Amino acid sequence: MTVKPLGDRVVIKNCEAEETTKSGLILTSAAKEKPQMAIVIAVGPGGNVDGKEITMNVKAGEKVIYSKYAGTEVKVDGEELIIVRQSDILAVVE
Amino acid sequence: MTVKPLGDRVVIKNCEAEETTKSGLILTSAAKEKPQMAIVIAVGPGGNVDGKEITMNVKAGEKVIYSKYAGTEVKVDGEELIIVRQSDILAVVE
Amino acid sequence: MTVKPLGDRVVIKNCEAEETTKSGLILTSAAKEKPQMAIVIAVGPGGNVDGKEITMNVKAGEKVIYSKYAGTEVKVDGEELIIVRQSDILAVVE
Amino acid sequence: MTVKPLGDRVVIKNCEAEETTKSGLILTSAAKEKPQMAIVIAVGPGGNVDGKEITMNVKAGEKVIYSKYAGTEVKVDGEELIIVRQSDILAVVE
Amino acid sequence: MTVKPLGDRVVIKNCEAEETTKSGLILTSAAKEKPQMAIVIAVGPGGNVDGKEITMNVKAGEKVIYSKYAGTEVKVDGEELIIVRQSDILAVVE
Amino acid sequence: MTVKPLGDRVVIKNCEAEETTKSGLILTSAAKEKPQMAIVIAVGPGGNVDGKEITMNVKAGEKVIYSKYAGTEVKVDGEELIIVRQSDILAVVE
Amino acid sequence: MTVKPLGDRVVIKNCEAEETTKSGLILTSAAKEKPQMAIVIAVGPGGNVDGKEITMNVKAGEKVIYSKYAGTEVKVDGEELIIVRQSDILAVVE
Numbered sequence: 233m234t235v236k237p238l239g240d241r242v243v244i245k246n247c248e249a250e251e252t253t254k255s256g257l258i259l260t261s262a263a264k265e266k267p268q269m270a271i272v273i274a275v276g277p278g279g280n281v282d283g284k285e286i287t288m289n290v291k292a293g294e295k296v297i298y299s300k301y302a303g304t305e306v307k308v309d310g311e312e313l314i315i316v317r318q319s320d321i322l323a324v325v326e
Numbered sequence: 327m328t329v330k331p332l333g334d335r336v337v338i339k340n341c342e343a344e345e346t347t348k349s350g351l352i353l354t355s356a357a358k359e360k361p362q363m364a365i366v367i368a369v370g371p372g373g374n375v376d377g378k379e380i381t382m383n384v385k386a387g388e389k390v391i392y393s394k395y396a397g398t399e400v401k402v403d404g405e406e407l408i409i410v411r412q413s414d415i416l417a418v419v420e
Numbered sequence: 421m422t423v424k425p426l427g428d429r430v431v432i433k434n435c436e437a438e439e440t441t442k443s444g445l446i447l448t449s450a451a452k453e454k455p456q457m458a459i460v461i462a463v464g465p466g467g468n469v470d471g472k473e474i475t476m477n478v479k480a481g482e483k484v485i486y487s488k489y490a491g492t493e494v495k496v497d498g499e500e501l502i503i504v505r506q507s508d509i510l511a512v513v514e
Numbered sequence: 515m516t517v518k519p520l521g522d523r524v525v526i527k528n529c530e531a532e533e534t535t536k537s538g539l540i541l542t543s544a545a546k547e548k549p550q551m552a553i554v555i556a557v558g559p560g561g562n563v564d565g566k567e568i569t570m571n572v573k574a575g576e577k578v579i580y581s582k583y584a585g586t587e588v589k590v591d592g593e594e595l596i597i598v599r600q601s602d603i604l605a606v607v608e
Numbered sequence: 609m610t611v612k613p614l615g616d617r618v619v620i621k622n623c624e625a626e627e628t629t630k631s632g633l634i635l636t637s638a639a640k641e642k643p644q645m646a647i648v649i650a651v652g653p654g655g656n657v658d659g660k661e662i663t664m665n666v667k668a669g670e671k672v673i674y675s676k677y678a679g680t681e682v683k684v685d686g687e688e689l690i691i692v693r694q695s696d697i698l699a700v701v702e
Numbered sequence: 703m704t705v706k707p708l709g710d711r712v713v714i715k716n717c718e719a720e721e722t723t724k725s726g727l728i729l730t731s732a733a734k735e736k737p738q739m740a741i742v743i744a745v746g747p748g749g750n751v752d753g754k755e756i757t758m759n760v761k762a763g764e765k766v767i768y769s770k771y772a773g774t775e776v777k778v779d780g781e782e783l784i785i786v787r788q789s790d791i792l793a794v795v796e
Numbered sequence: 797m798t799v800k801p802l803g804d805r806v807v808i809k810n811c812e813a814e815e816t817t818k819s820g821l822i823l824t825s826a827a828k829e830k831p832q833m834a835i836v837i838a839v840g841p842g843g844n845v846d847g848k849e850i851t852m853n854v855k856a857g858e859k860v861i862y863s864k865y866a867g868t869e870v871k872v873d874g875e876e877l878i879i880v881r882q883s884d885i886l887a888v889v890e
Binding site: 421422423431464468469470471494503 | 567601606
């Protein structure tokens with residue numbers, strides 16, 4: 233079962249706690265939004281979104297920092313996925 | 327009796343609980359919006375919507391995940407339908 | 421006495437309860453807006469509305485589902501009419 | 515003393531209660547806005563309003579239905595006038 | 609000392625109570641905004657204002673009706689002036 | 703140490719109380735915003751600001767009236783400076 | 797581990813208290829936003845951001861004053877970083 237995001241939506245999956253510790257990245261909670269690290273699973277096609285032309289700049293497989301509260305959680309085939317707008321992704325981590 | 331959505335509206339119909347279980351998709355409720363899986367029944371023509379040019383990217387028959395609170399429920403000929411804007415549809419499930 | 425809507429406004433008239441029952445359409449109330457079925461009485465010319473170019477897509481005589489709270493009720497010559505923006509009309513019913 | 519409205523503003527004057535009764539138009543109060551019938555006294559030139567190009571579609575002398583709460587009341591030479599934006603005028607009554 | 613307004617700002621000065629009475633104009637207070645009569649002292653150049661192209665339509669010396677709460681009061685050389693945006697000026701009075 | 707404002711930001715410095723009294727300008731507090739007189743210290747380059755093309759119309763050395771609550775105060779080398787958007791500057795005083 | 801900001805995002809790092817004192821810059825807290833001095837670590841590519849064309853005007857290594865509450869704090873490899881939009885950076889300090 234595949235989840236194909238529409239427009240400027242991106243499907244991401246939280247990195248597990250173990251992996252986060254290994255990589256040395258610890259996320260502190262800011263005043264208004266809890267950022268989190270995730271892996272990009274699928275990227276919408278962008279293009280005409282609500283009358284605006286949107287270019288997609290993230291790729292499946294990339295590790296990203298995103299704003300947690302903006303997303304919608306879904307559980308597909310046992311995997312917990314999150315669907316966010318690309319504008320809720322703050323940075324790519326390499 | 328047919329419901330033909332206007333502009334960027336899409337008519338969808340919730341998947342029944344049985345079917346959802348079979349497919350293995352379980353939806354958890356996020357902080358602000360309860361996503362749900364539905365089947366697309368009819369798609370508006372898009373085009374000029376409130377002065378913006380909108381392209382429609384979903385098709386009748388597709389399974390989609392949408393944000394529940396955005397829609398309007400109507401009951402037509404015994405069927406419970408939901409009318410949402412295309413921007414309230416997050417992803418297509420295949 | 422004729423009510424000619426301006427801009428993207430549409431004059432509609434609620435279908436009577438009897439007629440609604442006959443057609444088999446029953447409207448349930450959603451979380452935020454009570455949809456209703458109505459007949460289009462008159463349609464504004466569209467065009468330049470608040471600096472945006474609006475195309476009108478409904479025609480007098482069509483049955484429509486609309487969002488109740490957006491409209492303004494007026495009683496003209498004994499008939500209860502409702503003036504809504506076209507964007508408050510969700511779908512045409514055939 | 516003449517009031518010349520600017521931009522997309524329109525000067526209107528409420529129809530008197532007697533006249534309203536004669537014409538058979540009775541206005542009921544909707545949930546959010548009290549519509550009223552008025553006669554157009556003067557119409558702004560339209561054109562560049564806040565960076566948007568506005569076309570004026572009402573003429574002095576026309577009877578209109580408008581949304582009461584949007585307007586500003588002024589009393590000039592004993593006459594109570596109301597200054598509204600054209601977008602607060604819902605329909606012309608003929 | 610001269611106050612030269614920027615962008616779409618206009619410097620106005622309230623008409624004195626005596627003058628207002630002579631002209632027969634009495635201003636009643638509306639639900640949301642208290643309109644007032646004033647004389648235009650200086651007009652900004654318009655042009656590029658916040659990325660929008662604004663045309664100025666009032667001239668120094670004109671009597672105008674404006675929405676009181678939008679302005680900023682300053683006292684220069686003993687004169688009480690008000691700085692408003694042109695969009696807060698509703699009409700010119702002749 | 704020099705503060706170079708970005709985009710449509712302007713660095714200003716409040717005129718001292720003594721100077722204000724000498725010039726005869728006394729500022730009264732309006733309903734929503736406390737205006738103040740200041741001297742322009744540095745002006746951002748304007749240009750592309752948040753996707754809008756902004757032209758800068760104030761120059762270093764000019765005396766301006768601004769809306770106090772919009773700015774951000776910083777103390778650099780003992781001087782109290784304020785960083786405001788150009789749109790928060792209401793007028794130039796000559 | 798490198799954090800590469802997306803769109804108009806900028807990764808910054810607060811200057812240490814010691815350094816701030818040496819340079820003579822003391823930041824006072826304004827009514828609505830606490831400004832802070834930081835060093836730019838990485839700058840997003842700008843370009844198409846939410847359908848608007850954004851030009852980036854800060855460079856890695858520059859000292860900047862920013863609005864604190866707008867950012868998202870992350871801790872990467874022991875370093876506390878902040879991700880802000882470029883529009884939250886008020887000025888460059890030289």
